[in-house]
Amino acid sequence: MPRGIPTTGLVASLAVIVFLFTAAHFTPAGAIGVAREIARALTSTAGLEAAVKYMGPIAASAAGLALAYRAGFITIGAEGQVLLGSAVALWLLAYAWTNAPAIVGVPAALALASLAGAVWGAIPGLLRVYGGVNEVLSSLMLNYVALSIINYLVAGPWRAGPFTATRPLPDEYAVGPVAVAIAVVGLAGLFEFIHRRTRLGVAAEAYGAAPKAAVTYTMPRGRLIMALALLSGAAAGFGGGLMMLSFQRTLQAMSQPPGYGYMGVLVAWLAGRRAAVAVPAALFFSVLVVAGYSMEALGVPFNFVLLVQAMAVLAAALLGISGGARRG
Amino acid sequence: MTRGPILSARNIVKVYPNGVVANDGVSIDIYPGEVLGLLGENGAGKTTLVKILAGELEPTRGEVLIDGRPAGLKSPLDALKAGIVLVPQHPRLFEGLTVAEDVGLTLKLAGRKVAKADVRGILRRLSEDYGLEVDPDARVSGLSMGERQRVEILRALSLDARVLLLDEPTTHLTPMESRSLVELSRKLAREGRAVVFITHKLREALEASDRIAVMRHGRLVGVLPASEASEDKLIRLMFGDRPLPARAESVGSARPQTGFQEAGGPVLAVEDLWVRGRHGGWAVRGASLEVRPGEVVGVAGVAGNGQRELFEAIVGVSRPARGRVLIASVDVTKSPPITRIRLGMAVIPEDRLGWALVPGASIAFNVALGHIFTNGRVLVDWSQLERLAIEAIRLLKVKARAPRDPVDSLSGGNMQRLVVARELLRRPRLVVAMNPTAGLDVRAATEVRAALKSIALRGAGVLVFSEDLDELTEISDRIMVMSRGRLHGPYLKPYNLEAIASAMTG
Secondary structure, X not given: XXXXXXXXXXXXXXXXXXXXXXXXXXXXXXXXXXHHHHHHHHHOHHHHHHHHHHHHHHHHHHHHHHHXXXXXXXXXXXXXXXXXXXXXXXXXXXXXXXXXXXXXXXXXXXXXXXXXXXXXXXXXXXXXXXHOOOHHHHHHHHHHHHHHHHHHXXXXXXXXXXXXXXXXXXXXXXXXXXXXXXXXXXXXXXXXXXHHXXXXXXXXXXXXXXXXXXXXXXXXXXXXXXXXXXXXXXXXXXXXXXXXXHHHOOOEOOOOOOOHHHHHHHHHHHOOOOHHHHHHHHHHHHHHHHHHHHHHHOOOOHHHHHXXXXXXXXXXXXXXXOOOOOOO | OOOOOOEEEEEEEEEOOOOOEEEEEEEEEEOOOOEEEEEEOOOOOHHHHHHHHOOOOOOOEEEEEEOOEEOOOOOHHHHHHOOEXXXXXXXXXXXXXXXXXXXXXHHHHOOOOOOHHHHHHHHHHHHHHHOOOOOOOOEHHHOOHHHHHHXXXXXXXXXXXXXXXXXXXXXXXXXXXXXXHHHHHHHHHHOOOEEEEEEOOHHHHHHHOOEEEEEEOOEEEEEEEHHHOOHHHHHHHHHOOOOHHHHHHHXXXXXXXXXXXXXXXXXXEEEEEEEXXXXXXXXXEEEEEEEOOOOEEEEEOOXXXXXXXXXXXXXXXXXXXEEEEEEOOEEOOOOOHHHHHHXXXXXXXXXXXXXXXXXXXXXXXXXXXXXXXXXXXXXXXXXXXXXXXXXXXXXXXXXXXXXOOEXXXXXXXXXXXXXXXXXXXXXXXXXXXXXXXXXXXXXXXXXHHHHHHHHHHOOOEEEEEEOOHHHHHHXXXXXXXXXXXXXXXXXXXXXXXXXXXXXXXO
């Protein structure tokens, strides 16, 4: 815990939560009841497993984004990369190579998902390097392009059955929570290693803190941006593959993207742009997701759930999960 | 002068937070009805002095007197109210406002209640009286630098300033405009105002002033009536008159003369380089120079004459529009800096934090910066780099506690020692340095100069851009002068200071 806990901020967010509950005519007893139900959901095996699975795409995106953000390459494109990663993983195992043995098929699907994410991530990189286009805008808009591509595939070529949905992923390719946890910890470790022990990491750090020094003494800016665009895209795509294999299992028409990549963006900042810290920070978010589902199951209105989640995130930011945000 | 001074400085000392002593015990009186020329090289402390007189900076020691009484200036507003107005070198007007609005705002801040329509009237009258043509309704953002300067002066006049402090007022002016500004200054003085006219151009100082004060290294080294001043006298005051040739000679004789110069081609060749300036136009106009192994080439010049742009194009952080840069006979005109560094270039930029060093990062990280992209390895071995950092610290006696300490914890002089040590540890064959001793104390500056000389003795070519002519005459084998984007020279030893200075200020 960093020195100086921002008491005012914490009290304020607590007060807002209390106010929200009161305004929504929850009695204190009722609120405690809801809290107890949430706690039960979270401490149950099913709840924990769900939280770890949801953590997959969030942590994977955040690990890649953490490094990109250090260098000042502010891509918001993880959402679309996650979506496309999940789509190609499904395509491989449910359409293209349906008889693949799981031991080969699962890694192949994750590799293909990473590749798809990297390709999608490369676009804002190229636009920035060769066209001077701000990556915040281009990557954000590409998320909705990805969403449209998926909706087209779901409604068109990949449609199976009467609903706008694809075939489900065959059960033999299911990835459990333990595998998800190992995968994201490994990925975060890899990015932490890139950050601390490779010259790409040194260049990223230098570009973020002193661009002119970085231009002079490290690699050219365009090369770094492309490397980070590809790497962060691959990480998010990998997370999308995990998402498909662990809990999504099919694609349906969506009006809004599911939001795991966006959460990855938040998590990367909340984790102080440190890949290693991104895993616990992502778990915090996925716990909020599970808690949200249980609140909804208890009849708490959806928007209300969002507000409570937002308050929890603010409180966490104030408490400084991002303790290790300093450069080393 | 029968009347007493309007404005006086008494033993002004100004030490900036980074330890630079900009003013070192300056005392001077400014009388009504005179133009006081304030002359000195860049970094001599002229701007600091007038900023203190105008209440923009607080002196570390010493005091400012107005009409013989302690002024106790707390802000520029206090000075404005006392009728002391600074016209800064780079105009500071509100881009979004019209001329009348901008001037009206200042009047309001100074406590004058003037209606908007009256401001226009005042501006028109002043424009006519002083021949300063400006449209009161023009938007500031659309004005040229020369016009903005006129607005700054009109603003001072509208406040009925008793003292006008003009900081290098001719920087943005054409020769014609400069001449009329000199005349305007004389007219203002005849009206009984005091004008302080800062310049580093000798001729201007002689034409405009009644008295000329010369500053060097933060001190006032002489005040003389313009009638008794000559360019020769002023140059000697500005640059000091030490027995320079003798010292340079002794360095030269210590050098192994044979072998290096003839062996191979130049380590750096710049051929007809043209670089665009930030605000359009050419900053560098057809510069050509060569640096051969074992020699130190100095580039002298007043700041803002294209040195920075030339430096950036040689280092590779900017692309020239025309011409070529060759390092060790390899054309690197289109290559990034790291390619040039791999060819043996060392870079010592002017800005320590942000260009030479990454602020917030550790000393080891900053030493690593100069090495991990040249040692051919993708992985970073921090324990090895920490040893390298210790080596760098020892090489130039950097006062640092541990390689893991943040680089910001070092003083300016030690930061520069660290940068030079890091660059020299790569055993470069070419060193490109910009103002390598700016802001350093005498000892640190001497050590940095010695390090540059010793690397040349070991066979590297060294190119030093500096605004400090003393420094260049001490360490250079040849001196080029940069003025308005063009390179003049080379000037050879023994140096004719007068010729160099007149090329600089011409």
